[in-house]
Each structure stands twice: as structure tokens, then as C-alpha cells.
Amino acid sequence: MARVLIRNLNKKFGEVHVVKDVNLEIRDKEFLVIVGPSGCGKTTTLRMVAGLESITSGQILIGDTVVNELPPMDRDIAMVFQNYALYPHMSVYDNIAFGLKMRRFSHDEISQRVQEVAEILGIGDYLKRKPRQLSGGQRQRVALGRAIVRHPRVFLFDEPLSNLDAKLRVQMRVELKKIHDRLGTTAIYVTHDQVEAMTLGDRVVVMRDGVVQQVGEPLELYNEPTTRFVASFIGSPSMNFATVKVTEVDGGLWAINEGIRIMVSAEMGVRLRRYVGEQVALGIRPEDLRLASSDDPGQPGFDAVVEVVEKLGSEILLDVKVGSAMMVAAVEPTVRARVRDRLRLAVNPERLHFFDSRSEAAI
Amino acid sequence: MIEGATWRRWVFFYVPLVVFVVSLLFPFYWMLITSFRPDSELYRPWSAPNYAPLWTAHPTLAHIKYLLGETLFGTWMLNTLFISVAATAISLFCGLLAAYALSRLKFPLAGGLGAGIFITYLVPQTLLFIPLADIIRNYHLGDTPWALILTYPTFLIPFCTWLLMGYFKAIPRELEECARIDGATRWKAMVYIIFPIAVPGILSAGIFAFTLSWNEFIYALVFLSSPEQKTVPVGVTSELIRGDVFFWGPLMAGALLGSIPVAIIYSFFVEHYVAGLTGSVKG
Numbered sequence: 001m002a003r004v005l006i007r008n009l010n011k012k013f014g015e016v017h018v019v020k021d022v023n024l025e026i027r028d029k030e031f032l033v034i035v036g037p038s039g040c041g042k043t044t045t046l047r048m049v050a051g052l053e054s055i056t057s058g059q060i061l062i063g064d065t066v067v068n069e070l071p072p073m074d075r076d077i078a079m080v081f082q083n084y085a086l087y088p089h090m091s092v093y094d095n096i097a098f099g100l101k102m103r104r105f106s107h108d109e110i111s112q113r114v115q116e117v118a119e120i121l122g123i124g125d126y127l128k129r130k131p132r133q134l135s136g137g138q139r140q141r142v143a144l145g146r147a148i149v150r151h152p153r154v155f156l157f158d159e160p161l162s163n164l165d166a167k168l169r170v171q172m173r174v175e176l177k178k179i180h181d182r183l184g185t186t187a188i189y190v191t192h193d194q195v196e197a198m199t200l201g202d203r204v205v206v207m208r209d210g211v212v213q214q215v216g217e218p219l220e221l222y223n224e225p226t227t228r229f230v231a232s233f234i235g236s237p238s239m240n241f242a243t244v245k246v247t248e249v250d251g252g253l254w255a256i257n258e259g260i261r262i263m264v265s266a267e268m269g270v271r272l273r274r275y276v277g278e279q280v281a282l283g284i285r286p287e288d289l290r291l292a293s294s295d296d297p298g299q300p301g302f303d304a305v306v307e308v309v310e311k312l313g314s315e316i317l318l319d320v321k322v323g324s325a326m327m328v329a330a331v332e333p334t335v336r337a338r339v340r341d342r343l344r345l346a347v348n349p350e351r352l353h354f355f356d357s358r359s360e361a362a363i
Numbered sequence: 364m365i366e367g368a369t370w371r372r373w374v375f376f377y378v379p380l381v382v383f384v385v386s387l388l389f390p391f392y393w394m395l396i397t398s399f400r401p402d403s404e405l406y407r408p409w410s411a412p413n414y415a416p417l418w419t420a421h422p423t424l425a426h427i428k429y430l431l432g433e434t435l436f437g438t439w440m441l442n443t444l445f446i447s448v449a450a451t452a453i454s455l456f457c458g459l460l461a462a463y464a465l466s467r468l469k470f471p472l473a474g475g476l477g478a479g480i481f482i483t484y485l486v487p488q489t490l491l492f493i494p495l496a497d498i499i500r501n502y503h504l505g506d507t508p509w510a511l512i513l514t515y516p517t518f519l520i521p522f523c524t525w526l527l528m529g530y531f532k533a534i535p536r537e538l539e540e541c542a543r544i545d546g547a548t549r550w551k552a553m554v555y556i557i558f559p560i561a562v563p564g565i566l567s568a569g570i571f572a573f574t575l576s577w578n579e580f581i582y583a584l585v586f587l588s589s590p591e592q593k594t595v596p597v598g599v600t601s602e603l604i605r606g607d608v609f610f611w612g613p614l615m616a617g618a619l620l621g622s623i624p625v626a627i628i629y630s631f632f633v634e635h636y637v638a639g640l641t642g643s644v645k646g
Contacts, residue, residue: 052544073544079540085538087538087560089560098545146545150546151544211433235621
């Protein structure tokens with residue numbers, strides 16, 4: 001068990017600066033997820049922690065040791081790869097035992113540990129098989145077994161679930177979480193899937209273009225995104241954005257464009273005051289939009305035209321046109337809306353997000 | 364398989380296939396039948412009334428007996444075997460290490476070096492044997508098996524390196540990275556992970572290298588002079604063609620017996636060999 005400290009980490013491939021001044025602390029026993037679109041530097045960061053990629057500048061500490069120059073084998077880590085990287089010429093047993101053999105564990109110890117891991121993962125029945133005789137989910141388990149059998153100080157996961165089908169992915173996600181709770185090993189998990197990030201991570205790091213955008217607990221990222229990028233990346237369906245002008249009317253602040261006219265809450269108004277007369281980006285989560293009912297006329301709202309109705313069962317997604325902007329509203333499954341219906345949508349003023357149009361930082 | 368009407372299948376599949384197979388196998392059949400035909404049939408003029416080139420009424424083992432009893436054919440076989448095995452072993456060893464380094468390690472000029480090795484393979488042997496002959500003479504290796512064991516790698520190593528490079532590149536990098544995280548050094552990862560997976564590729568390189576050395580003619584002709592040092596291709600042609608007289612029976616018998624070891628090796632490893640050429644690595 002160990003904490004991992006990343007200080008001012010940089011990576012350049014020739015002229016391309018892929019990881020820029022990353023600072024992270026992964027606490028002991030923590031499950032940290034790094035999420036971001038492809039090419040954001042998350043995998044490169046992970047590979048630098050693993051020792052598979054050299055470090056251009058900065059430091060990585062595992063426990064109290066600076067590992068910059070240590071080869072992967074001396075870092076006491078285990079990694080699970082996206083394509084599982086099972087050794088195709090070895091049986092499942094040998095795949096799992098390989099790391100222990102390399103470290104010269106006794107025969108009995110290896111056998112005992114492999115059995116133990118096989119039991120945890122439910123792969124005891126096919127220890128003698130070759131990887132190609134296994135299904136995707138089984139291979140995934142073997143890859144996981146190979147990592148946990150060594151009792152490393154840190155687990156590194158590089159998009160381990162992205163080759164599985166949707167149903168299995170959800171199942172393995174839960175299992176991964178259980179295993180982590182049971183073993184308590186520090187873990188760094190890289191994914192491009194924000195649902196995985198939100199469900200697995202104790203804390204989540206959002207990266208973009210090599211820069212850490214925000215670090216926080218999943219709900220913190222969801223409720224209080226610090227940049228427009230985080231706001232749009234976290235949450236599915238993603239946040240609606242509209243450009244609005246901040247206008248002062250009778251001492252209160254309003255966010256106005258051709259289709260929207262919303263009064264800003266007093267709390268938000270304090271922060272928004274210096275933007276009066278300027279354009280800002282307004283962000284509304286789809287689930288914060290609902291149909292305005294006649295008994296709350298005081299609620300701010302706006303008119304919308306339904307363009308697409310997506311019936312998901314547990315909710316209905318309405319793709320609506322508000323002025324010139326498209327928005328998605330997640331509404332109750334009981335709502336009867338049809339294409340081309342005109343609706344009045346209401347929004348809770350406490351749940352509005354505003355972002356500076358130039359810096360994209362949250363206001 | 365060709366879809367559609369029967370005639371399409373015949374025209375585009377069966378007929379070309381038969382033409383191909385027949386033209387491929389006919390020389391072998393000719394070699395086989397010539398080895399067993401008595402001289403009286405072999406040298407019968409084509410205008411003779413009982414001329415039957417594709418069949419023999421009186422098969423004979425006389426040519427094979429002559430070849431084994433009256434010539435040094437057994438010695439030539441042993442020479443060829445020794446030279447081919449030694450040259451293949453040296454080339455495969457060097458090729459393996461070179462191919463691994465060129466496909467996996469990052470070092471300056473790696474790309475240029477790979478291209479350079481390929482270019483050396485393109486230099487025709489008919490040019491290269493002249494400077495090589497000089498080297499062989501200076502080292503006093505002429506007329507010994509070492510003259511060939513040391514010169515065959517000049518074309519076998521580039522060949523093995525290139526074939527194996529392609530194969531190594533097809534092996535996912537993650538396998539090796541995972542092994543190195545698991546506690547293997549680069550050397551161990553190479554020996555325990557990469558080489559076993561590359562076995563089909565290594566086998567094909569080995570078979571190819573063996574066949575190339577087994578059939579090699581020009582270096583063997585130039586560097587070996589005494590009959591008891593010769594290899595099969597050179598021995599058979601130099602001892603059984605005297606002046607302008609071709610001893611077709613023993614010649615073909617020599618070719619037949621000489622191709623047997625290669626045929627055995629091919630058939631033995633054919634599955635691995637095909638897998639190696641198609642470069643399939645199943646994860």
C-alpha cells in the first residue's frame with residue numbers, strides 16, 4: 001500500500017507537449033480515476049507512473065521513493081491493459097503465476113496465491129486453458145488476476161473495460177469496485193468513459209490537452225464543475241449550453257437571449273454582477289429542466305419546440321429547440337410530448353451554471 | 364470461393380487451379396520419371412515409333428545405384444547438411460537479435476539501419492562473390508565448409524532479420540510491457556514472452572534460410588573445388604555433366620534425393636510455417 005505523488009510532470013514527444021505540469025496526489029488506498037477525451041495525456045501519465053514512458057521533467061513518487069529512473073519491475077506496481085495483454089502461449093495459471101515466477105517465489109507459495117486469486121475472480125475452472133479459449137470477460141478476469149496476485153503497492157488500469165460489451169462492462173465495473181474495497185490497494189484508473197469514472201472513482205481527475213482541469217469527488221465534479229469543459233464532459237446526456245447576456249432589470253440580474261429569459265438567484269447574482277452587459281455561457285443539466293406546470297408561474301422558464309423524443313424507459317429525453325440553441329431535457333417518463341409540440345420548460349435557478357465565455361472558467 | 368453459376372466457378376476457379384497445379388508439379392514429375400527410366404528410353408529419339416516421354420515400361424534403380432555407388436553423392440549430402448544447418452543456426456541467431464532490436468528498441472538510426480540491412484540483401488550474389496572470394500582466400504578458407512558457412516549469412520541474416528522484424532512488430536507491445544511490469548528484465552521478456560510467441564515466424568525464417576543454403580549454387584561453385592568438399596547442387600552438376608554430355612538419369616536422381624530433406628522439413632513444419640507467413644498472433 002502506498003500513496004503516489006506526481007509533481008510538475010511533463011512529457012514531450014519531440015515537439016508535441018502531451019502532458020503539461022501535472023500535479024496529483026493519490027492517497028493510500030484511494031481509487032483515483034483519470035478521465036478525458038482521447039489524446040488528453042491520461043494514458044501517457046499512467047505509463048509514466050508505470051515506467052513504460054520516460055519522464056521529460058517532474059517527479060513521480062511511489063511511497064517515499066522517487067521512481068523516475070526505476071525500471072517498471074522495481075516499482076512494485078501491476079498494470080491491466082486495454083487489450084488484456086495475456087501471454088497467448090501460456091495457460092491461465094502460468095499467466096497469473098508469471099510475475100511470481102519472475103520474482104522467484106517458491107512453488108508452493110505461487111500455487112497457493114494463484115488458487116486464492118482464482119477463487120476471488122471465479123476463474124478456478126479454466127486455469128489450464130489458453131487465453132484464446134476464453135471469452136472477453138474471462139480474459140479480463142485473468143488480466144485482473146495477474147495484477148492482484150502479486151500484491152503490488154499500486155494498481156494501474158488502462159481502460160481495462162473498453163473491450164467488453166456494454167452489459168459485461170457494467171458487471172465488471174461493480175466487480176472491480178468490490179475487489180478494490182476488499183484489497184484496499186491504491187489504484188489509478190484511466191478511462192474515457194465518464195460513467196466509469198463517476199462510478200468507480202473515490203476521486204476523479206479530468207484532463208484535457210495534457211492539463212488537469214479539475215480534481216474532485218464524482219459529485220463535486222458533477223455539481224460544481226470549475227470549467228465549461230468539465231461541465232460538458234461529466235454527465236450523460238451532457239450539459240446544455242447557451243450564450244446569454246447578463247442584464248440588470250430592477251436591481252435583479254437576468255440571463256437573456258432570444259429564447260431564454262431567466263432570473264438569476266441572489267447568490268449567483270453576486271458572482272455574476274461584474275459580467276453585467278456581457279455575454280456568458282449558461283449551462284443547464286438536462287435533468288434540471290422540467291415542464292413548467294401552471295401552478296408555479298413564478299418559476300423562470302422559456303418556450304421550447306420538441307424536435308426529437310427519446311424514450312429510454314426510466315426517463316424521456318426531449319431534444320428541444322430554444323431560440324436558436326438545441327437543448328436536451330430529461331423529463332419524467334409520464335410526460336406525453338410529441339415532435340413539434342410547443343412546451344414551456346422550467347428550471348431551478350439554484351441549479352444554473354455560468355461560465356466565462358473567454359476563459360471558460362466557472363463563474 | 365467464387366460465387367455464382369457453375370460455369371463461373373469452373374472458368375475462374377477450377378481451370379486456373381488445375382493449370383497452376385499441373386505446371387507447378389510437372390517438373391517434379393519429370394524429375395521423378397527420368398530418375399527411373401533406363402538409358403535406352405532416355406536417349407531414344409522423339410521420332411522413334413515407341414517414344415513415350417511421360418511413362419516408362421521398364422523402371423530401373425540403375426541411376427540411383429550409380430549415383431550412390433560411383434559418385435560422392437553421400438558425402439555431398441553430408442556436406443550440404445552440415446553447411447546448411449550451421450549457416451542457418453548462425454543466421455537465425457543473429458537475425459533474431461537484430462530483428463528484436465530493430466523492431467523494439469528506440470535508438471538513433473534504427474530506421475536507417477533496418478533499411479541498410481535490407482539493401483545489403485538486394486546486392487546480387489553474382490557481384491558479391493568477387494570481393495568475398497578475395498576475403499576467403501586471404502583467410503585461407505577456400506575449399507572448406509567454412510567458406511560457405513561464413514558467407515551464406517551475408518544474405519541469410521538480412522533475410523531472417525527482415526522476416527522476423529515484421530513478425531515482432533505484429534506482436535502487441537503491451538505483452539512485453541506487461542512482462543516487464545510483472546518483474547521480467549528486457550532480456551527475460553524477450554526470451555520468455557516474445558520468442559515463444561514468435562515461434563511460427565522463427566520457424567519460417569529457419570526453413571527459408573535452410574532451403575536457401577541447401578539450394579545455393581554460385582558461392583558453392585566458386586569457393587569449393589575438390590569433389591569431396593562439394594555440396595549437392597554443385598557436385599551433381601559438375602560431376603554428372605561431363606563436357607557437353609548430360610547424364611540425365613543420375614542427374615535427376617541426384618536432384619530427387621537432394622530435394623527430399625527439404626521436402627521433409629517443409630511438410631513437418633507446414634502448419635507453423637503458413638502461420639508464420641500470414642503473421643497471425645492470437646491474443
